Amino acid sequence: MPDIISLNDVSKVYGKVIKTKVLKDVNISFEEGTFNSIIGASGSGKSTLLNIMGTLDKPTTGEIYINGVRTDTMKKNELLELRNKTIGFIFQFHYLLPEFTVLENVMMPYMIGNSKPSREILERANELLELVGLSKVKNNFANNISGGQQERTAIARALINNPKIVLSDEPTGNLDSEATVNIYKLLRGINEKMKTTFIVITHDNRIAEKADRIVEIKDGKVIGDSFKEKWPSYRCLVLRM
Numbered sequence: 001m002p003d004i005i006s007l008n009d010v011s012k013v014y015g016k017v018i019k020t021k022v023l024k025d026v027n028i029s030f031e032e033g034t035f036n037s038i039i040g041a042s043g044s045g046k047s048t049l050l051n052i053m054g055t056l057d058k059p060t061t062g063e064i065y066i067n068g069v070r071t072d073t074m075k076k077n078e079l080l081e082l083r084n085k086t087i088g089f090i091f092q093f094h095y096l097l098p099e100f101t102v103l104e105n106v107m108m109p110y111m112i113g114n115s116k117p118s119r120e121i122l123e124r125a126n127e128l129l130e131l132v133g134l135s136k137v138k139n140n141f142a143n144n145i146s147g148g149q150q151e152r153t154a155i156a157r158a159l160i161n162n163p164k165i166v167l168s169d170e171p172t173g174n175l176d177s178e179a180t181v182n183i184y185k186l187l188r189g190i191n192e193k194m195k196t197t198f199i200v201i202t203h204d205n206r207i208a209e210k211a212d213r214i215v216e217i218k219d220g221k222v223i224g225d226s227f228k229e230k231w232p233s234y235r236c237l238v239l240r241m
């Protein structure tokens, strides 16, 4: 499969007077359809990296390619369109709109460019709500459901425009361990069913270990990068020695 995201020599410096380099010459690519996790200590630069990959933030130097198209030089309105069509975001703080229902929240990314939901989008929203197990509460207001259900609403919302990529920053950070495992299974299932590329920042080892690839960040650098399919051959190599 081709790469869907590529970063070439990406650096990020915060601050004008006191400059802090939080990403240092990062070179990394992600293959289409894979499930990737990013791990690293707090403050290592994970969120900065994810935001830059998702075009929410610009690199100070370096190039970003999404689906073969360079994005770091794009204008705001071009980026808006690219993001809305290609990338779904799931953050720990869901930013659901409490005065709208679960169903309306799921359709919100579509509603940004359209005044009325089409029948297709309504059908898709209902299918996604079925997939994430929220059909029963779809007409509840978004602040009238549990934390786990809010997380599921945010997942369905991230998928409404059928994005090629889902970027997720500590999606289960405030859920208990059972809910965490269930959310992970859900994301993995979506990855397998829809071939959506996932890049998930996590501090939860159970999520990281089940990904196809684990990227480790330390002090703004990639210090570890392991692919699951390479683990068995690595083990053979060790055994042969």
Ligand SMILES: Nc1ncnc2c1ncn2[C@@H]1O[C@H](COP(=O)(O)OP(=O)(O)O)[C@@H](O)[C@H]1O
Pocket (backbone or CB within 6 Å): 014, 015, 020, 022, 040, 041, 042, 043, 044, 045, 046, 047, 048, 049
């Ligand atoms: N907007 C900002 N302005 C200045 N410094 C920032 C900003 N955002 C993040 N940082 C700093 O960049 C470093 C990396 O942050 P972040 O990417 O959020 O790390 P992580 O997600 O791994 O915890 C931290 O030292 C943080 O304080």
Ligand SMILES: [Mg+2]
Pocket (backbone or CB within 6 Å): 046, 047, 048, 169
């Ligand atoms: Mg972070």
